[in-house]
Amino acid sequence: MFGLNLSAISAKNTSTKIFDFVVKTSDTVFGIETNFYSSGGSKLNEVARSYKMIATEAKDIKGFKFMWITDGEGWQNAKGNLKETFDILDNLYNIKDLEDGIFIELFK
Numbered sequence: 001m002f003g004l005n006l007s008a009i010s011a012k013n014t015s016t017k018i019f020d021f022v023v024k025t026s027d028t029v030f031g032i033e034t035n036f037y038s039s040g041g042s043k044l045n046e047v048a049r050s051y052k053m054i055a056t057e058a059k060d061i062k063g064f065k066f067m068w069i070t071d072g073e074g075w076q077n078a079k080g081n082l083k084e085t086f087d088i089l090d091n092l093y094n095i096k097d098l099e100d101g102i103f104i105e106l107f108k
Contacts, residue, residue: 002063004029004064005061006064008060009054009057010021011044027063029063030107033067033068035047035070037040037073039105041074048084050104051068054066067093068093069095070094071091
């Protein structure tokens, strides 16, 4: 993607990661995942763990940043896993962040 080697985040070369959105700025490619959870459950915890792993693997890829946009009442009962991912992922946002213009800041 845009000349970047993303094999470090391709499930140990068994598949290729497909992002919901990709934004390219002059110096960075953002791979963006989005979701909204209206209720809780094990899916939220698995998603948080998965994205935590992607964030860790992506940190060493020059010119690439992983971004996760998530929101919803479902996170009320899964705050622990969300916080663990928040502590690792520099670009974790919610709908309020979007309304407040985070994209304008990031995609300059």
